[in-house]
Amino acid sequence: xxxxxxxxxxxxxxxxxTTELTRRGLNPVTFSRFKTATTYSYRELDFNSFxxxxxxxxxxxxxxxxxxxxxxxxxxxxxxxxxxxRNSVPLLHLSSGILSxxxxxxxxxxxxxxxxxxxxxxxxxxxRAVGAKIVxxxxxxxxxxxxxxxxxxxxxxxxxxxxxGVPITISGPEFTRDFSGPGELVDVxxxxxxxxxxxxxxxTSSKPVARSELLESLEExxxxxxxxxxxxxxxxEYIGRRGSSFPRTTPRSSLEVAIEEMRSSLMLKNLDGR
Numbered sequence: 001x002x003x004x005x006x007x008x009x010x011x012x013x014x015x016x017x018t019t020e021l022t023r024r025g026l027n028p029v030t031f032s033r034f035k036t037a038t039t040y041s042y043r044e045l046d047f048n049s050f051x052x053x054x055x056x057x058x059x060x061x062x063x064x065x066x067x068x069x070x071x072x073x074x075x076x077x078x079x080x081x082x083x084x085x086r087n088s089v090p091l092l093h094l095s096s097g098i099l100s101x102x103x104x105x106x107x108x109x110x111x112x113x114x115x116x117x118x119x120x121x122x123x124x125x126x127x128r129a130v131g132a133k134i135v136x137x138x139x140x141x142x143x144x145x146x147x148x149x150x151x152x153x154x155x156x157x158x159x160x161x162x163x164x165g166v167p168i169t170i171s172g173p174e175f176t177r178d179f180s181g182p183g184e185l186v187d188v189x190x191x192x193x194x195x196x197x198x199x200x201x202x203x204t205s206s207k208p209v210a211r212s213e214l215l216e217s218l219e220e221x222x223x224x225x226x227x228x229x230x231x232x233x234x235x236x237e238y239i240g241r242r243g244s245s246f247p248r249t250t251p252r253s254s255l256e257v258a259i260e261e262m263r264s265s266l267m268l269k270n271l272d273g274r
Contacts, residue, residue, distance in 0.1 A: 097138045143265075168227070
């Protein structure tokens with residue numbers, strides 16, 4: 001049984017990933033800043049004990065940290081990548097779809113995050129040049145049962161509205177997004193373990209979804225109530241490059257991911273009340 005080290009695995013995304021990896025017969029081991037009954041601390045990571053390391057650290061929450069804290073996250077991730085390369089352990093780093101945008105189009109509040117992610121991808125390019133097996137997987141929008149129940153993204157707000165029955169007000173410009181779920185992420189991990197491919201890839205869906213289509217489908221499937229004040233004058237795209245998916249993977253469409261993962265997430269309400 002292949003052992004996968006999940007760094008940052010106690011996050012909602014990590015919980016969904018752990019569930020899917022286990023379901024497929026892999027052995028995920030969770031690492032976090034502090035040791036608990038179910039996770040190891042980062043200091044306990046033994047590179048030679050794992051077939052692959054998956055780094056989930058440094059998501060959008062790092063935007064809310066101080067500049068010094070963000071620098072420490074970057075330093076930790078850089079040291080991890082270099083140690084994985086020295087020990088010849090494959091590393092899959094969950095990067096960000098924000099890097100698909102040119103820097104001049106990145107909002108000011110996200111610019112520091114963008115630069116740190118860019119610096120890490122540059123380091124990985126240098127390490128790959130000397131033989132390291134590293135994949136930067138750019139994630140755009142994620143949906144998983146625990147993630148939807150415990151996070152604060154757009155779909156998570158829709159889930160809260162479905163559960164409470166209180167209509168949600170939608171504002172801002174229309175958007176088109178690529179949604180991926182734990183199944184798509186584990187597909188990449190399994191393919192990564194079975195081949196020698198390295199590089200930068202986008203975690204794309206087979207078809208992006210527009211917000212208007214997403215809202216209508218959630219209304220039909222789950223009774224979502226919403227007031228749409230969104231502007232139709234402008235459309236924001238947050239999608240991956242077509243043809244940039246990791247080889248040997250067949251992702252679902254964004255709408256399929258959103259509906260199927262929302263259904264699974266709503267089932268959690270029967271277990272924990274969320």
